[in-house]
Amino acid sequence: MDKEERAFYERLEGKGVSRRDFMKFCTFLTATMGLSSSFVPKVAEVFAQPAQRPPVIWLHLGECTGCSEALIRSMYPWIDQLVLDVLDVAYHETIMAAAGHQAEEALHNAVEKYKGKFICVVEGAIATKFNGGYGKVGGKSFLQIAKDICPKAAGVICIGQCSSYGNIQAAKPNPGGYKGVGEALGIKTVNIAGCPPNPINFVGTVVNYLLMGKLPALDDLGRPLFAYGQTIHDNCPRRGHFENQEFVTEFGSEEAALGYCLYKVGCRGPETYNNCPIAKFNDGASWPVQAGHPCIGCSQPDFWDKFTPFYQEL
Ligand code: SF4
Ligand code: SF4
Structure with missing residues (x-):
């Protein structure tokens, strides 16, 4: 183990995380990314020995900051680790100290310094009507900001449903003409869909980039296939194909753990592509259908218009 690696594991221990727990996380992340277990040591290396820290400029447009909030609550790496060790976050309004003119200057300088090299992460939809006036x-419209910055990036990752497809801002009647970044600018983006998306899918996308030197394979809606290749229904324990022994132990019996299928009360699991039943949320604690709530289809484009009223069978 070299000096850098040793320092990394010491930092982990200082945070109360054993090497064993870290390797458990890497195994989970590797499986989520659809890679074989032989990649686990390589994935661990991305965190322990970050050879290159890609510069990131993180834009906040029309959104609620829920995606940043979800990421801050990612089980591992913690946000400080992600920001300082794996990525070189040159601009992020929520976590930076600067404000006002200083922040504007920091953004301008970061774009100039890393032109053509930075990853632009966008959180939020873009108002396109009335010259972006919504x-x-x-003093600059979301549209102007995105038009100015996104084409200068090496790649654009849309985090969350708003930047991916417009989300509720784009729901009918959509007076501001809100759109996702790809549609508003006519560019190809990687879409980490969901409201909010699971942080593990963002982390998996970044690790894929660092490991393979390229962004992951995408479906025809720009979503990474490793996370959005199957429907919620495909992997739902309420289907009756019961495989999760942990569930049985927790609930006492297979029947109690399974619960009833929620399709009749509006579950959109069969129409929704996402990995919630496998990745779960909050350190693997649970996910909506496990907690007894139907999936409302938050990772599908236009789900507010197509899937409402939510509690009625389609
Ligand atoms: S609860 Fe939803 S996802 Fe699960 S089996 Fe029923 S319809 Fe499918
Ligand atoms: S279960 Fe459905 S609505 Fe809930 S987070 Fe997953 S995709 Fe979104």
Whole structure:
């Protein structure tokens, strides 16, 4: 183990995380990314020995910051680890100290410094009607900001449903003409869909980039296939194909653990592509259908218009 690696594991221990727990996380992440177990040591290396820290400029447009909140609550790596060790986050309004003119200057300088090399992560939808007048930062419309910055990036990752497809801002009647980034600018983006998306799918996308030197394979809606290749229904324990022994132990019996299928009360699991039943949320604690709530289809484009009223069978 070299000096850098040793320092990494010491930092982990300082945070109360054993090497064993870290390897458990890497095994989970590797499986989520659809890679064989032989990649686990390589995935661990991405965190323990970050050879390159890609510069990231993180834009906040029309959104609620829920995606950043979800990421801050990612089980591992913690946000400080992600920001300082794996990525070189040059601009992120929520976590940076600068404000006002200083923040504007920091953004301008970061874009100039890393032109053509940075990953642009976008959180939030773009108002396109009335010359983008429905949403501005520092006197510039979201549309102007995105048009100016996104083409200068090496790649654009849309985190969450708003930047991916417009989300509720784009729901009918959509007076501001809100759209996702790809549609508003006519560019190809990687879409980490969901409201909010599971942080593990963002982390998996970044690790894939660092490990393979390229972004992951995408479906025809721009979503990474490793996370959005199957429907919620495909992997739902309520289907009756009961495989999760942990569930049985927790609930006492297979029947109690399974519960009833929620299709009749509006579950959109059969129409929704996402890995919630496998990845789960909050350190693997649970996910909506496990907690007894039907899937409302939050990772599908236009789900507010197509899937409402939510509690009625389609
Ligand atoms: S609860 Fe939803 S996802 Fe699960 S089996 Fe029923 S319809 Fe499918
Ligand atoms: S279960 Fe459905 S609505 Fe809930 S987070 Fe997953 S995709 Fe979104």
